[in-house]
Amino acid sequence: MKDLECTIVLEPGRVIVGNAGILVTRVLYTKETPSKHFVVVDAGMNDLIRPSLYGSYHAILPVRRAEGAATLTADVVGPICESGDFLAKDRELPAVQPGDLLAVMSAGAYGFTMASNYNARPRLPEILGKGEQYLVIRRRETYEDLIRGEEIPEDL
Amino acid sequence: MHHFQYRDDVLHCEEVPLPSIAREVGTPFYCYSHATLTRHFRVFDEAFAPIPHLICFALKANSNLSILKLFGTMGGGADVVSGGELFRALRAGIPPDRIVYAGVGKSREEIAYALKSDILMFNVESSQEMQVISEVATNMGVDARVALRINPDVDPKTHPYISTGLRKSKFGIDISQAVEGYQLARALPRIRVVGIHQHIGSQITEVGPFVDALGKIAELTRELRALGVAIRYVDVPSSGTSPRPSSGS
Numbered sequence: 001m002k003d004l005e006c007t008i009v010l011e012p013g014r015v016i017v018g019n020a021g022i023l024v025t026r027v028l029y030t031k032e033t034p035s036k037h038f039v040v041v042d043a044g045m046n047d048l049i050r051p052s053l054y055g056s057y058h059a060i061l062p063v064r065r066a067e068g069a070a071t072l073t074a075d076v077v078g079p080i081c082e083s084g085d086f087l088a089k090d091r092e093l094p095a096v097q098p099g100d101l102l103a104v105m106s107a108g109a110y111g112f113t114m115a116s117n118y119n120a121r122p123r124l125p126e127i128l129g130k131g132e133q134y135l136v137i138r139r140r141e142t143y144e145d146l147i148r149g150e151e152i153p154e155d156l
Numbered sequence: 157m158h159h160f161q162y163r164d165d166v167l168h169c170e171e172v173p174l175p176s177i178a179r180e181v182g183t184p185f186y187c188y189s190h191a192t193l194t195r196h197f198r199v200f201d202e203a204f205a206p207i208p209h210l211i212c213f214a215l216k217a218n219s220n221l222s223i224l225k226l227f228g229t230m231g232g233g234a235d236v237v238s239g240g241e242l243f244r245a246l247r248a249g250i251p252p253d254r255i256v257y258a259g260v261g262k263s264r265e266e267i268a269y270a271l272k273s274d275i276l277m278f279n280v281e282s283s284q285e286m287q288v289i290s291e292v293a294t295n296m297g298v299d300a301r302v303a304l305r306i307n308p309d310v311d312p313k314t315h316p317y318i319s320t321g322l323r324k325s326k327f328g329i330d331i332s333q334a335v336e337g338y339q340l341a342r343a344l345p346r347i348r349v350v351g352i353h354q355h356i357g358s359q360i361t362e363v364g365p366f367v368d369a370l371g372k373i374a375e376l377t378r379e380l381r382a383l384g385v386a387i388r389y390v391d392v393p394s395s396g397t398s399p400r401p402s403s404g405s
Contacts (some may be wrong), residue, residue, distance in 0.1 A: 004377050008209040009256060009351070009391040011235040012200055013217030016227075019158045020192035021218070024174055026183040043184035063167045063174045101178055103160065103167055109217040112186050125181050126220050129159070129169030130190035134177055137222035140185075
């Protein structure tokens, strides 16, 4: 192409940002049924829809790890009232307790951009770690943000 | 490679322990690594250093203003697919001459906004869209720079011929019909054909196979230039290169 003196225009997305971002979520509850373990976390399909929408695989790591910790195989599910609300299915995880933090890896691409306010959930903050500091590059939405633009007309 | 690593069994983003962030901003939250973003951008950029290139980051993957700003300061541009993404790119300080606009459903309002912003070019996806861009540009008294999408591997037996009329066919244009397609596009008022837009369909983290695949396009570029179509840009969307198959591009 050199001799053509053309400029090549490239359009990378995921290849640059995919692994540069994660979603950090907290375990709310653990739940056992006769057939399955569930780990209920505070992030849902409205925050990261790729697993529900495409069956995408995201590694899930404990934020605090312990050597030789017991493991279990569980579905990691969110708080959304949809059976399709999951971040992982039949995933081997260290046994977690309510309050533990999990990191959903490779969430830098098609994560926040596909997030919604479904179930009237404010969208998440975006944090940028830089050396020893971190920057809030988007604050968490508030309940007021949820209704911005809505009006109840007088003659309703 | 990324900068989310354990230190003393606690996961960090660069030097920051994630539990500290969780304590201060609450959960859940998205967390990006500045070092990983810049490293990935730089590695990609350096891979194409031997050839003149422009990296138009695809906003659909992540459109946070600070992240766009970061890539912009590293020489990056933007690949946008809506008026809203164009707004974001401009607001983040991406120079308009580094913005390309793709997508099959551009509205007249969005086209006008992009023309007013004087972006680098439109990646045109259909003949009707080309007509509308021509009309909007004519009304505004400006030229629209466009790239046409070429499909190098389409079976003519199963694909509509451009010869049935550019007005009816959809892009991509079969490469064998591309010259005709370009000539028809060039005949439209206020359309300036400056680029070729082609899906290579391979993962483009290596330059070798990528350059080989551009051979056909190079040939077409020469042919079009001989006919007076001043191709200056070859737009090559990258396919997903994450470890596991998924959506988007």
